[in-house]
Amino acid sequence: MDLTIPEPIERMRKALRALGEHRLRPLGLEADRRGAALPSDHPFFREALGFPSGGGFTGQGKASALRAVVLAEEAAYWDRGMATSLPGPSLGGPPVALMGSPEQRRRFLGIFDKPSEPRWAAFAMTEPGAGSDVAAIRTRARREGDHWVIDGEKMFISNGARASWVVVWATIDPAQGRAGHRAFVVERGTPGFRVARIDKKMGLAASETAALVFEDCRVPADNLLGGNGAGQGWKGAMATFNVTRPIVAAMAVGIGRAAYDEARRFARDNFSGLSAHRLARTRERFATIRRKLEAGRLLAWKAAWLADQKQPNATEAAMAKAYCPPVALEAASLGIDILGECGFASDFLIEKLFRDVKVLDIVEGTGQIQRLVMARQLVNHGVVHD
Numbered sequence: 001m002d003l004t005i006p007e008p009i010e011r012m013r014k015a016l017r018a019l020g021e022h023r024l025r026p027l028g029l030e031a032d033r034r035g036a037a038l039p040s041d042h043p044f045f046r047e048a049l050g051f052p053s054g055g056g057f058t059g060q061g062k063a064s065a066l067r068a069v070v071l072a073e074e075a076a077y078w079d080r081g082m083a084t085s086l087p088g089p090s091l092g093g094p095p096v097a098l099m100g101s102p103e104q105r106r107r108f109l110g111i112f113d114k115p116s117e118p119r120w121a122a123f124a125m126t127e128p129g130a131g132s133d134v135a136a137i138r139t140r141a142r143r144e145g146d147h148w149v150i151d152g153e154k155m156f157i158s159n160g161a162r163a164s165w166v167v168v169w170a171t172i173d174p175a176q177g178r179a180g181h182r183a184f185v186v187e188r189g190t191p192g193f194r195v196a197r198i199d200k201k202m203g204l205a206a207s208e209t210a211a212l213v214f215e216d217c218r219v220p221a222d223n224l225l226g227g228n229g230a231g232q233g234w235k236g237a238m239a240t241f242n243v244t245r246p247i248v249a250a251m252a253v254g255i256g257r258a259a260y261d262e263a264r265r266f267a268r269d270n271f272s273g274l275s276a277h278r279l280a281r282t283r284e285r286f287a288t289i290r291r292k293l294e295a296g297r298l299l300a301w302k303a304a305w306l307a308d309q310k311q312p313n314a315t316e317a318a319m320a321k322a323y324c325p326p327v328a329l330e331a332a333s334l335g336i337d338i339l340g341e342c343g344f345a346s347d348f349l350i351e352k353l354f355r356d357v358k359v360l361d362i363v364e365g366t367g368q369i370q371r372l373v374m375a376r377q378l379v380n381h382g383v384v385h386d
Contacts, residue, residue: 001305009067013074018052020078023047027207028079031206032340032352036198037085038206039313040162045118048086065243065304069250073297081206083251084158087332088112091158093119094243095167095183099236108165108185112337124154124212125237134169134237135155135178139214140385141170148184148224150217153196156363160210161195164188167225169233181233192217203355214341242317245364249320252360253296256328260289263335266342282338287329296324315377322370325361332357 005013027044031037038044052071075083084090089112095110111119130136139152151168160166165187171180186193196211226232265284297321306313335350336343343350361367 001302004025005070006066009070010358012052012067013070016071016074019048019051019076024078025083026074028082028206029349030354032083035200036204037208040118045085045087049115049118049119051086054087065246065307066301068243068247069300069304070317071249071361073250073254073257073300075250075296077258078254079206080251080255080360081204084204084207087115087120089120089121091123091240091244092163092167093167093235094240095225096121096185096343098239098243099183099232104185104222104225111164114349120159120163122157122160124157124160124166124168124241126156127154135181135234136176137169137171137181139168139170139176141172141182142220143172144218146221147218148182148221150184150192150219152214152376154212154214156199157210157212159208160212161198161208166193166212168212168255169237171233171344178234181237182228183233183236184219185225186217186219187223190217190219202358203352204359217380234358237356238314241308242303243313245317245321245370246300246313247305248360248364249296249303249317249324250359251299252324252328253293253300254287254351255323255353255357255360256293256296256331259328259331259335259357260286260293261348262350262353263331264336264349266335266339285334289327289334292327293331296320296327299323312367315374318365318370318373318377321364321372322367325357329354 023044027038027155049164052068060262072083075086089096089109093109093112096105100108108121112121123135125134127139129138137152139150139154141148143149152169152170154160154168157166162239165185168186170182170184170186172182173180181353191214194213196213199209199211200210226236264286267286271282299316303313303316303320306316330353332350338355339348339350342348345351347379365373
């Protein structure tokens with residue numbers, strides 16, 4: 001495994017760093033104070049055309065997964081909510097790239113090639129009664145002639161209200177379990193598709209999160225991804241998660257680094273008079289967090305590298321996703337401890353980072369689910385021996 005970042009990715013990371021310092025972080029703080037994401041017609045989104053959303057993975061091009069985790073970490077360092085809000089296919093891109101036909105990829109991903117205006121896409125799996133247990137989805141799809149008719153609800157959908165299209169998972173029959181799952185691209189303006197609400201959240205105010213409703217929503221048969229074979233939707237969802245979980249892990253590393261840097265700056269400026277014993281303990285805590293963040297980055301990179309090599313990476317993706325968010329939360333907690341009473345003040349970044357980071361342990365499958373995935377993979381593939 002080569003740990004050298006290819007020059008094109010490094011150039012993009014440097015450009016993203018400049019955008020992050022001057023635009024992502026200030027706008028993320030502005031959105032946090034307002035308690036709402038920037039409107040889709042905000043001038044910034046035109047300025048940001050060309051920068052990748054959510055790491056920018058589409059499943060096409062050389063080293064695309066590595067590109068995704070490197071850029072996702074950098075963007076999240078400055079503001080994870082704004083990183084998620086950047087125009088582009090974001091999490092909607094991988095399932096179309098992985099499951100779609102060449103015509104579907106041209107039709108749905110082509111609108112993001114050299115766009116003249118900001119566009120978004122979205123990924124809709126979670127339901128009121130189905131979060132980490134994605135096998136329990138109840139959104140229904142039935143075939144009627146040249147269309148599929150979808151009925152159901154989705155929630156916590158990033159960019160769901162502004163998306164040009166949404167990848168929606170539904171079941172043709174709940175009794176079939178995973179075999180009944182299918183994935184559809186539902187385009188904005190389709191009759192029967194509406195936004196129920198925009199959610200208020202503890203953190204990540206810059207990221208628009210919507211609840212979506214489908215009522216007799218008629219989707220052309222050509223918008224079915226992966227064909228109508230048994231389990232195609234489930235297989236596509238798992239393949240998508242194997243790509244997106246390392247991206248979320250890398251975002252956690254980015255937030256953890258930001259918290260680490262904020263705490264270190266505060267300690268450098270304020271801890272000159274500490275006793276030798278307390279200073280030694282503080283340095284050890286910083287060293288521990290830095291070591292864990294570096295380990296988390298390598299886990300995310302390995303999972304991405306395997307994806308680029310077209311090798312199985314379910315275990316590695318789950319490892320990265322299970323490990324990195326708790327480490328980032330530990331880094332934010334360290335920041336709160338180091339800043340003391342100042343850590344709870346909204347005029348210090350660490351307070352926002354503490355609120356922002358928690359959700360990363362939940363999205364794309366909770367830490368508990370990742371441990372189940374790892375255990376299943378290790379046992380079923382003979383890695384654990386008697």
